[in-house]
Amino acid sequence: MSDATFTIGEMCDAFDVTPRTLRFYEAKELLFPVRVGQKRLFTKSDRARLKLILQGKRFGFSLEEIRQLLNLYHIGDQQTTQITRTYELGLQHLATMEAQRDELVNAIEDLREQLQWGEKLLQERGIKAAAE
Amino acid sequence: MSDATFTIGEMCDAFDVTPRTLRFYEAKELLFPVRVGQKRLFTKSDRARLKLILQGKRFGFSLEEIRQLLNLYHIGDQQTTQITRTYELGLQHLATMEAQRDELVNAIEDLREQLQWGEKLLQERGIKAAAE
DNA sequence: GAATCAGCTTACGTTAACGTCAACTTCCGC
DNA sequence: GCGGAAGTTGACGTTAACGTAAGCTGATTC
Numbered sequence: 001m002s003d004a005t006f007t008i009g010e011m012c013d014a015f016d017v018t019p020r021t022l023r024f025y026e027a028k029e030l031l032f033p034v035r036v037g038q039k040r041l042f043t044k045s046d047r048a049r050l051k052l053i054l055q056g057k058r059f060g061f062s063l064e065e066i067r068q069l070l071n072l073y074h075i076g077d078q079q080t081t082q083i084t085r086t087y088e089l090g091l092q093h094l095a096t097m098e099a100q101r102d103e104l105v106n107a108i109e110d111l112r113e114q115l116q117w118g119e120k121l122l123q124e125r126g127i128k129a130a131a132e
Numbered sequence: 133m134s135d136a137t138f139t140i141g142e143m144c145d146a147f148d149v150t151p152r153t154l155r156f157y158e159a160k161e162l163l164f165p166v167r168v169g170q171k172r173l174f175t176k177s178d179r180a181r182l183k184l185i186l187q188g189k190r191f192g193f194s195l196e197e198i199r200q201l202l203n204l205y206h207i208g209d210q211q212t213t214q215i216t217r218t219y220e221l222g223l224q225h226l227a228t229m230e231a232q233r234d235e236l237v238n239a240i241e242d243l244r245e246q247l248q249w250g251e252k253l254l255q256e257r258g259i260k261a262a263a264e
Numbered sequence: 265g266a267a268t269c270a271g272c273t274t275a276c277g278t279t280a281a282c283g284t285c286a287a288c289t290t291c292c293g294c
Numbered sequence: 295g296c297g298g299a300a301g302t303t304g305a306c307g308t309t310a311a312c313g314t315a316a317g318c319t320g321a322t323t324c
Contacts, residue, residue, distance in 0.1 A: 009300065019301080024282060038289075038302055055239055058232060060192030063281075072246050080257050087250045090243065097240050100190060104233050107187055111226050114204050118219045125212050141270065151271080156312060170272055170319070195311075 005034070005041040015050055025053065030067050048073070059100065069093055137166065137173040147182055157185065162199050180205065191232065201225055 008019050025031045026040070030053055033040035042050075049070055056066040071078070071086045078086065140151050157163045158172070162185055165172035174182075181202055188198040203210070203218045210218065 007300080018283080020283065021281085023302090028281095040301085055235065058192060059236060059239070060190060072243070072250065075246070075250050075253065080254075083250060083254060083257075087247065087254060090247050090250065094240065094243050094247065097236060097243065101233065101236050101240060103187060104191060104229060104236065107191070108226065108229050108233065111204070111222065111229065114207070115219065115222050115226065118204070118207050118215060118222065121207065122212075122215060122219065125215075139270080150313080152313065153311085155272090160311095172271085 005043055006047070008033075008040055008042070011042050011047070011050070014047075015054065017050075017054075022050075025050070025063075028063055028067065030063060030070065059097070065093075137175055138179070140165075140172055140174070143174050143179070143182070146179075147186065149182075149186075154182075157182070157195075160195055160199065162195060162202065191229070197225075 006014070008022055011017070011022055012019055022031065022033075022040075022042075026033060031042070031046050031049055033042045033046055035041070052070060052073070053063075053066055056069065057063075061069070068086075068089055071082075072090050075083055075086055138146070140154055143149070143154055144151055154163065154165075154172075154174075158165060163174070163178050163181055165174045165178055167173070184202060184205070185195070185198055188201065189195075193201075200218075200221055204222050207215055207218055
């Protein structure tokens with residue numbers, strides 16, 4: 001029940017990416033689709049990884065950083081030494097992301113204030129909000 | 133008391149960027165240093181903008197997106213029509229950032245779980261944490 | 265007054281992350 | 295058995311965001 005695979009086209013539809021992107025990610029060793037003859041077949045694992053990749057990108061991480069992070073989700077099948085390194089890398093990423101979250105929360109607060117300012121300013125000038 | 137200006141070198145030291153970067157941002161109309169002869173002098177306003185620029189970059193925004201956002205902090209000296217547009221742009225950015233924050237919070241949670249998994253796994257294998 | 269230093273412009277180079285052909289192969293329906 | 299759809303591999307093009315090198319100016323310092 002975990003043998004469901006997906007063609008490249010299905011993946012593109014599901015995640016709104018182009019075939020080129022998926023092949024590129026494979027070349028960069030971010031995805032590992034199975035080959036049946038020539039064709040790629042993406043597994044459920046690939047879907048999970050792709051989801052994480054796109055998420056990571058939204059947070060401003062590079063593909064290379066993401067590639068390393070992804071090993072966390074393969075952590076079972078590694079050698080102990082490598083697990084330790086991967087684990088520590090994960091800790092660092094966690095710290096980065098938490099810092100980013102804090103910064104983001106502050107930035108949101110600042111932006112809110114600016115917007116209230118603008119709102120007030122618009123009211124003073126007697127503008128009817130785009131309520132038409 | 134608001135007439136403090138800064139040379140390009142001082143800016144670089146303060147924000148850990150290169151001169152090239154600051155000149156590039158000026159060319160892209162993200163910063164507007166005053167000229168004294170040939171030389172650029174950065175105002176307090178430029179410092180505030182640069183801070184926002186670097187922040188935005190960390191969140192994965194492009195310089196062009198950031199440029200538009202920055203108008204929010206100039207919102208006083210615009211025409212009413214433009215203020216409205218700027219204001220709406222700000223609202224959109226706010227929504228984007230809030231979505232990003234939520235996603236980030238979830239991702240942090242996921243990552244934490246994975247790390248606990250790894251931690252457990254390392255203990256089972258009897259590894260002394262890099263406490264040496 | 266020669267050197268050093270900070271800064272300037274112009275222009276070409278670079279890296280990441282794909283886009284865009286071009287030129288096949290494979291399968292599927294009719 | 296043929297046309298179209300889906301997929302494949304190169305190989306080159308593109309955009310953003312700077313880096314880097316060359317050659318110039320002006321101020322300061324010894």
